[in-house]
Structures are given as C-alpha cells and as structure tokens.
Amino acid sequence: MALSESQIPPNAQHYLECGTEDCEKNCTFYCNDCHQPMCEQCRDEHQKNKKTRSHEVVPYKQRKRPLPVEKCKIHPTKHIDLLCEECQIPICSKCTGTKEHRGHKVTDLEMVYDETCLLFHEEIAKIRSYFEPTSEDLKKEIAGDVTDMKKIMENIRTSIKTEAEAVKKLVDTVTSDKIEQVNKIERSLLETLSGQNQGIDDYINYLNDLITTLYGCLSPLNIQQLTVALKSKSLIIRPIPETSKPVPPVFTAGKYSKEDVAKLLGRITVPNTKPEENRKIKPMETVTKVREFTIPGFYDVFHISLGKLGRFWASDYKGNLVQTDLHGNQLQKIETSGKWQCYHTTTGEGDLIYTDKDNKVIKRIALGYTSTEFIKTGDWVPSSIHSSDINGDILVGMIKNGKCKVTRYNKTGTEKQNIQWDNKGQELYELAHYITENINGDICVSDYAKHAVVVVDKSGQHRFSYTGQRSTFTPYGICTDVLGHILVCDVVSETVHLLDQDGQFLYLLLTSQEVNSPNTVCVDDKNNLWVGKWKTNTVTVYKYLQ
Structure with missing residues (x-):
C-alpha cells in the first residue's frame, strides 16, 4: 500500500508510489483535487473518468500541498477551509453566516496554505544556504579571534616576565657595583686604621725601650751612665702619635615606589580607540x-x-x-x-x-x-x-x-x-x-x-x-x-x-x-x-x- 505524503519521512530513500489502490508503480503525477499521487497510467484513467476528468492533474513537482485537516471549534461538523481576509483567521464555510464574519471577504485556505508553504520553503532555503552558514562562518571567525587574543595576551605576559628578568639582571649588576664600591671604601678605611694601629705599636715599643733605658740608669753600678743620661735630651718622652677616627660612609636608601618599579617593567595600555570595523559579512551570492x-x-x-x-x-x-x-x-x-x-x-x-x-x-x-x-x-x-x-x-x-x-x-x-x-x-x-x-x-x-x-x-x-x-x-x-x-x-x-x-x-x-x-x-x-x-x-x- 502506498504511503501518504505526510507519512513519508523528509529524508526518505525510496520511490513515491502511486496512491491508487492496488497500484505499486512509481508516482510521477498528482491530482490537486483528490490530493493523490498517481502514475502515468492511473493519471490517464483518472482523466478519462467522467467524475474526475475535470480534476487538475499536474506533474508531481507542481502539486498543491493538502490543507491539514482541522475541525471548526464553533461548528464541530465542519472542517476549517477558508480564511477571513478582514479578520485574518481561519474559519469554516458555516462561519461565513455568523455575525462575526457575515459579509466579510473570504479566501480558499488551501490556496493560502500552499502559497505560504512555498514562501516558507524559500525562506528556509535562504536560512540554510546563507544566513545559517554565514553565522557559522562568523562563529569560526570569532573562535579564531579568541585564539589570536590568547596568543597576544600570552606574548604580553612573556614580555612582562622578560622585562622583569632584564630589570633583575640590571639590579644585580648595580648591586654588585655598589658592593664593590663599599668594599673599596672599607679597604681604604681599614688601611688607614691599620696604619694608625701600627704607629701606636711602634710608640709602645719605644716606651718599653725607654723604660728599659731608664731602669738601667737607676742602677748604683752605673753612675756614669746615669750622669750621661741626665745630660741627654733623650730623656724627654716623645708625645703620643696623633690618631683620628675615620668617617664611615653613609648609605642612603633609594626612594622608589611600586609605580616606579612598574614603569621599569613597561606599560600595559588599552588603546582609547573604537573597535575595528564590524566584521564583514559576505553578501548573498548573485548571478x-x-x-x-x-x-x-x-x-x-x-x-x-x-x-x-x-x-x-x-x-x-x-x-x-x-x-x-x-x-x-x-x-x-x-x-x-x-x-x-x-x-x-x-x-x-x-x-x-x-x-x-x-x-x-x-x-x-x-x-x-x-x-x-x-x-x-x-x-x-x-x-x-x-x-x-x-x-x-x-x-x-x-x-x-x-x-x-x-x-x-x-x-x-x-x-x-x-x-x-x-x-x-x-x-x-x-x-x-x-x-x-x-x-x-x-x-x-x-x-x-x-x-x-x-x-x-x-x-x-x-x-x-x-x-x-x-x-x-x-x-x-x-x-x-x-x-x-x-x-x-x-x-x-x-x-x-x-x-x-x-x-x-x-x-x-x-x-x-x-x-x-x-x-x-x-x-x-x-x-x-x-x-x-x-x-x-x-x-x-x-x-x-x-
């Protein structure tokens, strides 16, 4: 038995069979009055039949789509088959005599439905062929921008780290230079203090020698040496050598802030400009x-x-x-x-x-x-x-x-x-x-x-x-x-x-x-x-x- 058009799935992979009972031939024609697919032979018989010879039989591709069957809610025995043009609502033939629609112009709803179906198929085709794939292309472009943006931000992070490493190296270099400067000052000061210390050591040795000499003059066995010593100027004790307290260097801490350091590491700015032009949408192809x-x-x-x-x-x-x-x-x-x-x-x-x-x-x-x-x-x-x-x-x-x-x-x-x-x-x-x-x-x-x-x-x-x-x-x-x-x-x-x-x-x-x-x-x-x-x-x- 042939399937009705409504029973055929959208992606059906078979012939559409003739709708005439007991006929299994392929459908190539369609009766718009009976809403029945038919083969060439059944079409010829259909057009020879006195009852159906006036029916409109067309190639299947030119068929009118049958109106969905729906009962009128006001008149349950009648099918909705008209469109009230003034009210723009579907009605049945009996509704035309009611107060709400009396005298209103009506149109065959099946014709309106067929025209609407064709229009919707066209709109669906435009959506499928242009608007949907174009939107998908924009999604791909946005995804590409996301990837590019991530790369740009990662490059900025890398640049900041590189800049920080450079600043660290510069700080290490300056630190080494300053420490070496401190080392030189320390060596100079220690040399001065060491010289003073050596002068005091020599003076203490001189005093010790002088004490020994003086003790020798005090001996009762050496009156002559005492007489000589008394007449000698060496009995005058040399004064203590002068020493001075060295002045140590003073370290003055640098004056810097977080902002100063931030400046050393470069700047991150968002340009105060408008975004680039809107993404270009390819026009619908024309011939x-x-x-x-x-x-x-x-x-x-x-x-x-x-x-x-x-x-x-x-x-x-x-x-x-x-x-x-x-x-x-x-x-x-x-x-x-x-x-x-x-x-x-x-x-x-x-x-x-x-x-x-x-x-x-x-x-x-x-x-x-x-x-x-x-x-x-x-x-x-x-x-x-x-x-x-x-x-x-x-x-x-x-x-x-x-x-x-x-x-x-x-x-x-x-x-x-x-x-x-x-x-x-x-x-x-x-x-x-x-x-x-x-x-x-x-x-x-x-x-x-x-x-x-x-x-x-x-x-x-x-x-x-x-x-x-x-x-x-x-x-x-x-x-x-x-x-x-x-x-x-x-x-x-x-x-x-x-x-x-x-x-x-x-x-x-x-x-x-x-x-x-x-x-x-x-x-x-x-x-x-x-x-x-x-x-x-x-x-x-x-x-x-x-």
Missing part, C-alpha cells in the same frame, strides 16, 4: 542574467545538451527533443521515448546521442544526418546518458527490475565498466536520473528516488553522497564546471545548489526568488550557466564565474 531563449511548442524544459555552432538540444517531459539556435529557431525535432530524464548528450565532435527507452538502444545523430542505432543495452533500460569531455567515453544510467547501474562505453560503443555496488555490497543507485562527469573523472549521479547526489571515482569506488541541507532534497539536473564545482537542481525548493568537488555544500547559487522552477543545468565553454525550467518553455543563461 547575472545574460540572455533567455524560448522553445516553441514546449510546456517545460527537462534537459539541455549544448552543441556546436551556437546550437543546443532541449527535451520536454513528453519526450519531444528539438534542436534550436540562439535565436530560438527550431532546426530539428524528434519524438522520443525519453521524457523527463537526462536522456540525451552531445559529443566532442558535435554529434547527438540519445536513448530509446522503449527499444533499449542508444542512438546517434551526426551533424546533418539521420538517426542511427549505436549501442544496444540488452535487458537494461537506459535512463540517462553523458558523453565524457575527458576521453569521449559514454556513461549510461540504466534500470532493470528495480535495479540500477551506471555503464561506461568507449566512444565506439564497447562496454568497459559497470558500476552498481559500493564496497559494502550495497546498491549505489535507485534511479540514475541525471548523470555527468567532473574534471577529476568522478561520476556524479543525480538520484531522484534516493534523494541524493551519488558520486564515485573513475574506478567506481563510492566517494560521497550529498543529501541536501537538512530538508527534503529532490535532485534533478546536474552538471560540473571548470573549477570542479557540482551544480544540481532541487525541484522541491526550486533552488540550484553549488558544491565543491568533495561534496561540501558552498551555497545556493540560485534561489526560487531568482529563478522560476529550475529543472536542468549545464555550463558552456564561456562559463555561463544554462538553466531549463519545468513551469515554462524558457531557457535562461546566467554569468556566475568570472
């Missing part, structure tokens, strides 16, 4: 419209293949494939079984290659020639195709019995490689809807059923899968540019995502405010972005790379 083409007879444009001589091929959801010049003139038209997929591509020689799903063959149209069979794909139905700009190989997405793979052929049509499983034995693809190749040889598949862009390297090893920005992601057209960027359309949010070659989301290159319903993208040799749309028959060309 410039270069020109626009109209494809006569088309309802929408599902895929574009750029050719030579100013010509390109475009296909619609019915399988019409036309060649058009840059003036919008139709040059060729082919009815194919391809429909809403990337089922045609141009080679380096300018030939067109396209898939014939019904007959399971790949056909080629050389310049100015008719269509010829090129490759038979056996039991596999070719769903998407791309001609490599690197070596001319042909990459083909194929499906069979619910399985999907990518097959590589060389330019002559010989099979070279099959890619179906990852290194864990899990299936890589559910529907290789659109396919392209990057400048490094990566094979990039837009898988509508898996809600992912699946990328493998040229050997077939899974590199990464991109599943959008935390909202339902429904990829369609995909291409790459000269810088290795991956550009992919999201048909639900009506945006074009820009990724780097490693699958990192960069930003929304185009939003629903800038382009209406982008469905397919490709980049020409002048780095212009071509966008085909599924609500109109126009192709718009933008300049986005300088």
Whole structure:
C-alpha cells in the first residue's frame, strides 16, 4: 500500500508510489483535487473518468500541498477551509453566516496554505544556504579571534616576565657595583686604621725601650751612665702619635615606589580607540542574467545538451527533443521515448546521442544526418546518458527490475565498466536520473528516488553522497564546471545548489526568488550557466564565474 505524503519521512530513500489502490508503480503525477499521487497510467484513467476528468492533474513537482485537516471549534461538523481576509483567521464555510464574519471577504485556505508553504520553503532555503552558514562562518571567525587574543595576551605576559628578568639582571649588576664600591671604601678605611694601629705599636715599643733605658740608669753600678743620661735630651718622652677616627660612609636608601618599579617593567595600555570595523559579512551570492531563449511548442524544459555552432538540444517531459539556435529557431525535432530524464548528450565532435527507452538502444545523430542505432543495452533500460569531455567515453544510467547501474562505453560503443555496488555490497543507485562527469573523472549521479547526489571515482569506488541541507532534497539536473564545482537542481525548493568537488555544500547559487522552477543545468565553454525550467518553455543563461 502506498504511503501518504505526510507519512513519508523528509529524508526518505525510496520511490513515491502511486496512491491508487492496488497500484505499486512509481508516482510521477498528482491530482490537486483528490490530493493523490498517481502514475502515468492511473493519471490517464483518472482523466478519462467522467467524475474526475475535470480534476487538475499536474506533474508531481507542481502539486498543491493538502490543507491539514482541522475541525471548526464553533461548528464541530465542519472542517476549517477558508480564511477571513478582514479578520485574518481561519474559519469554516458555516462561519461565513455568523455575525462575526457575515459579509466579510473570504479566501480558499488551501490556496493560502500552499502559497505560504512555498514562501516558507524559500525562506528556509535562504536560512540554510546563507544566513545559517554565514553565522557559522562568523562563529569560526570569532573562535579564531579568541585564539589570536590568547596568543597576544600570552606574548604580553612573556614580555612582562622578560622585562622583569632584564630589570633583575640590571639590579644585580648595580648591586654588585655598589658592593664593590663599599668594599673599596672599607679597604681604604681599614688601611688607614691599620696604619694608625701600627704607629701606636711602634710608640709602645719605644716606651718599653725607654723604660728599659731608664731602669738601667737607676742602677748604683752605673753612675756614669746615669750622669750621661741626665745630660741627654733623650730623656724627654716623645708625645703620643696623633690618631683620628675615620668617617664611615653613609648609605642612603633609594626612594622608589611600586609605580616606579612598574614603569621599569613597561606599560600595559588599552588603546582609547573604537573597535575595528564590524566584521564583514559576505553578501548573498548573485548571478547575472545574460540572455533567455524560448522553445516553441514546449510546456517545460527537462534537459539541455549544448552543441556546436551556437546550437543546443532541449527535451520536454513528453519526450519531444528539438534542436534550436540562439535565436530560438527550431532546426530539428524528434519524438522520443525519453521524457523527463537526462536522456540525451552531445559529443566532442558535435554529434547527438540519445536513448530509446522503449527499444533499449542508444542512438546517434551526426551533424546533418539521420538517426542511427549505436549501442544496444540488452535487458537494461537506459535512463540517462553523458558523453565524457575527458576521453569521449559514454556513461549510461540504466534500470532493470528495480535495479540500477551506471555503464561506461568507449566512444565506439564497447562496454568497459559497470558500476552498481559500493564496497559494502550495497546498491549505489535507485534511479540514475541525471548523470555527468567532473574534471577529476568522478561520476556524479543525480538520484531522484534516493534523494541524493551519488558520486564515485573513475574506478567506481563510492566517494560521497550529498543529501541536501537538512530538508527534503529532490535532485534533478546536474552538471560540473571548470573549477570542479557540482551544480544540481532541487525541484522541491526550486533552488540550484553549488558544491565543491568533495561534496561540501558552498551555497545556493540560485534561489526560487531568482529563478522560476529550475529543472536542468549545464555550463558552456564561456562559463555561463544554462538553466531549463519545468513551469515554462524558457531557457535562461546566467554569468556566475568570472
């Protein structure tokens, strides 16, 4: 039994099944009156039925979102399905006859709800693609400033310690000099005192000698010596040598304060200036419209293949494939079984290659020639195709019995490689809807059923899968540019995502405010972005790379 839309999780990895009872085919259409997904066959039956032939059946992407079911609190048997424009409150049909709303203008609430949902999806897309990542960038910048600030403050602390060490060394040097000065003064003073001390010692020796002499004169045995001594002047005692008390040096303590020491260690100041300019916030990325083409007879444009001589091929959801010049003139038209997929591509020689799903063959149209069979794909139905700009190989997405793979052929049509499983034995693809190749040889598949862009390297090893920005992601057209960027359309949010070659989301290159319903993208040799749309028959060309 098919899941209802409300039961499908946002990141569902499966086909949306037809809502008709006992039908398990894939949903591709939607009845806006019944709010029921349906396959192509059930759509045809729905439109043939007399009761439902007037219903609005549209491609699933153009569906109206069903209004949530809610009972009126005043009239419990009625559902709320109108909006009173004057009161701006939801009401039921019975409320229009009440006193509060009688004569007021009312609007279909389902239409308002659908428009509001689209608006909110756009706002969410802007938040996810610009405001949120820009805020995250500012957080990273602030974190970088924190790291830088910590380094600056640590450098200041180191400088203070270095300055203190220098002052300490200078203090030690001055201290040594002053101590040496004290030592010299001390030696000089001690020498003076030592000289005085020696003079006193000599004088004491003189006195002792004098006493001995005098005692000798007092002896009764030496009268003659006494007579001589009495007549001698040596009997006069020399005066005591003069000495003086040396004046010691006086130490006067230096006069300094904490502030004086602080000055020696430098100054820490906060500049009395305003902070730097506000952080620069990158502007929302914009692209410039270069020109626009109209494809006569088309309802929408599902895929574009750029050719030579100013010509390109475009296909619609019915399988019409036309060649058009840059003036919008139709040059060729082919009815194919391809429909809403990337089922045609141009080679380096300018030939067109396209898939014939019904007959399971790949056909080629050389310049100015008719269509010829090129490759038979056996039991596999070719769903998407791309001609490599690197070596001319042909990459083909194929499906069979619910399985999907990518097959590589060389330019002559010989099979070279099959890619179906990852290194864990899990299936890589559910529907290789659109396919392209990057400048490094990566094979990039837009898988509508898996809600992912699946990328493998040229050997077939899974590199990464991109599943959008935390909202339902429904990829369609995909291409790459000269810088290795991956550009992919999201048909639900009506945006074009820009990724780097490693699958990192960069930003929304185009939003629903800038382009209406982008469905397919490709980049020409002048780095212009071509966008085909599924609500109109126009192709718009933008300049986005300088």
